[in-house]
Amino acid sequence: MSNQSNAFNQLSLPKSLLDNLESMQYSQMTPIQALTLPAILSGKDVVAKAKTGSGKTAAFGLGILSKLNVDSYATQALVICPTRELAEQVANELRRLARLINNIKILTLCGGQPIIHQVNSLAHGAHIVVGTPGRLLDHIQRQTVNFDALQFLVLDEADRMLDMGFEDDMMHIIKHIPSQKQTLLFSATYPDSIEKMSTRIQTQPEFITVDEVNDQIEQLFYEIDDAQRKLILAKLLTDHMAQSVVVFCNTKQACNEVEHYLSQLGFSVIGLNGDLEQRDREQVLLQFANKSRTILVATDVAARGLDIKELDLVINYQIAYDPQVHVHRVGRTGRAGQNGLAITLVSPNEIAKANLLEQSQNLTIDWLTLNDVSFDKTKIVQPKMQTLSLTIGRKNKIRPGDILGALTKDAAIDGQLIGKINITDLYSYVAIDKKMIKKALDYFKQGKIKGKSVRARSL
Template sequence: MSATDFSSLNLPAEQLAVLDSLGYKQMTAVQAQSLPLILQGKDLIAQAKTGSGKTAAFGIGLLQTIQPDFFAVQALIICPTRELADQVGKELRRLGRGIPNLKLVMLCGGKPLGPQIASLEYGAHIVVGTPGRIQDHLKKATLKLNKVKTVVLDEADRMLDMGFVDAMQEIIGQTPSSRQTLLFSATFPDSIKQISRSIQRDPARVTVESQHQQAVIDQLFYEIKKHERNNALLMLFQHYQPKNAIVFCHTKIQCDEVAEMLRNKKIDAQPIHGDLEQRERDQVLVRFANQSCPVLVATDVAARGLDIKAIEMVINYELPRDPEVYIHRIGRTGRAGESGLAMSLVAEAEVPRMLAIEKYQKKPCRCDVPASLDRDDSYTLEADMVTIQLDAGRKNKLRPGDILGALTGDAGLDGADIGKIDIFDMSSYVAVSKSALRQAMNYLADGKVKGRAIRTRKIR
């Protein structure tokens, strides 16, 4: 038995069976280094890049402390964004399948307070949420943290960047001093050291290499004039012709303008940033993940928490000022042993940023000019799938199998025409091929899912 096998850990047979069913065989580096410490009850600071498996590391650990027959909040996970909180919540539900009657409640802004209050009234074992909304519930006394055993700060560096330091301190101040505190951060600035000193007791430290293997991600920097940025971006798509991509911008306005420019060139793109309503953000992320929108144009904060394993190309429309932000951006491609492309547009004013990246990576940046690219002016990038929204979800006891069964059964669709299915609290989304869209919509207009009619619409 290898030391990186999950079976080498002192975990219950039920948990090992769940991990096996989910395909969890070997621990990632952050899991192998941190899980033994977490299971010993130690406080921990873990520094690891996006996509390193940190959610399973703290998730498996905290699940072992949950007493299912005791309905009080026993674990609290604080995340910087709603998207990351949603991803963490889904993963914890998967990992906790073997625990009977486990209840997890999501507390994020952008959703009405009423249903969240109702969920908390019935008791919860685990709360996953964002700082602002957790504070709202504490002020209303609808959330009590006096029985919490484990607190997790996920992507703590981003929470500090977003100005949540006081909120984090206030929330943690309402938990028992005997708690275990786990702090996960992609970077380790002085501000992380300061908050650790104030909330942790003699924490163990785990660091997983944040650099990416040179052979996995092909990085290229294209030197441009400032006014050439849009044309150079289009040239990258026409040359590399990826099946999907993320374009990173600095501002919300930039995201909107770039996405519109790409759509005008027949490249399906959607912006995501903080000005979108939560429903709109959910829909954009669902469509990108289920292959019905191949290009995401995002700010750094909005893209935080993305967990999509097969992103072919990341493009820096403008270089970030912090080299570590650059590393996290490009780390969304080249995952799970796959190769990836990381392309950056560099105007003259951004050359110092490129030099800072050189210094951080301890290797010279490979530079080129857009004129060297072979272009296919006829290139388009349009999705093969379309997303359908159903106005029913987890609260209505709807499951992916119910939707799949209705579409492949009474509706008569081929299984190959149905893509990813996502279930939210009050709505669900299913990707279907464009060729099967009319057939699916015609059935859903008059037919039933799980014995009842459900209102549906195509998401554009």
């Protein structure tokens, strides 16, 4: 396929969407977008096999937005995701794609948030609903959602939803949706269960597969002595001096031990495990994504839905039990055409897992060893940014520009020193250069945003 035909402007998209794509510097479609968008725009059901980070959200998002009737506040599209994090990411990406469409309302319905706020928002209508199966079922049972006008159903990461036991929930939700609709099913793998589900819920779907072997990810395997595992981890972190690292552990206990160990040494580290309350989990992910922390230590379950762009390095502190899990871990680096690096530590009692990985992925492992495990503490990378948490959010009709304006105009902080701004329903999080944190905190002792007093604290 030539580059010319891979340009977004070759598609019959509304001008507002094309103008916005241009402002976002999206000119060429990714392979999954080039293959699925024509089918989606022509109204076909689609089953698409593509990995996380391939650009699938924009593929179905542009399809939905191109056909949306903004004048009607009836819910016209439903996107079902396996986790709250993924649902939030999808909703945020849809909002970015819809920036030049006036008065569009995109609502997330997930667990871990007060249901009453969601009920109140639904009462005013929403064009697009993005949610997790459990919370969507809850709203269906309460009769607080109405899908009578639904035109699009998207199942995102459908294989993972089946793995997590959501099949009955999904089928129950689908019973409450009109049979005349366009159904898009996205999945990283294509097991028999996906084929069965497609047969039940889709009409003559077009099957699209993008198996991109990412040759931009360099993989290094170190044979280690189990007793030196933590030391070797610290050594590799200082040797590579990466700005953004995910360290994967197989258990929650290992995760906690590694986080504590690295923290004691002075690394900027934060942990993500299944025991965290939803808001704490949200804050952990935000701090890592906005470059306020250098290292995220996580289990595979906790990292579900994690989509961090510009991830320099993945370290498998312990080799994954399953080769497919290893592929998912490693695939989190080297996104969007960037080079990536993945390092796996393997002790003698884990060699069988490494052999299985070699066979299943057609890999040839060149084993490395470290003779010297001493490391230089002066090479520990410290982030330039810190996160500010503000007691104001989407419910207060706050936009990133309102926060940026208050900090630059009123608090007189240089805009270059302000990083990512994330707004959730009740809170906002701002990455600010560490040198300016005190100034920002001082401002919010009296300062306001849109006339509303705001409490601030640094995370």
